[in-house]
Amino acid sequence: MISISDRMFITKEVNSATVAYFKKSVLRKLLMAFSFEPLSNDSVITDLFQSVNHYGFDLPYEIRLGLFEKLWRFKNSLEKD
Numbered sequence: 001m002i003s004i005s006d007r008m009f010i011t012k013e014v015n016s017a018t019v020a021y022f023k024k025s026v027l028r029k030l031l032m033a034f035s036f037e038p039l040s041n042d043s044v045i046t047d048l049f050q051s052v053n054h055y056g057f058d059l060p061y062e063i064r065l066g067l068f069e070k071l072w073r074f075k076n077s078l079e080k081d
Contacts, residue, residue, distance in 0.1 A: 030074055 037044040048070060051063045059067070 026078065030071075033074055034070060 032042070035045060035049045036042045037046055048063070048066050052059065052067065055063065
């Protein structure tokens, strides 16, 4: 019989593994896709990254839209994997 504390332990382990995978794989992919142009060998920074860096949290509408589209495409590509 599994007690409540056993279920919490399993949930904590699964959660830890999920977070570790997210940090190692998904978040890294997102940051690399957002920060560097494809096929640039991580040397050409994207215009979107430069704009977000310049404006901070006070992004113009066009840049917010571009950021949303980039995140949406990234999310959709994860669903295919």
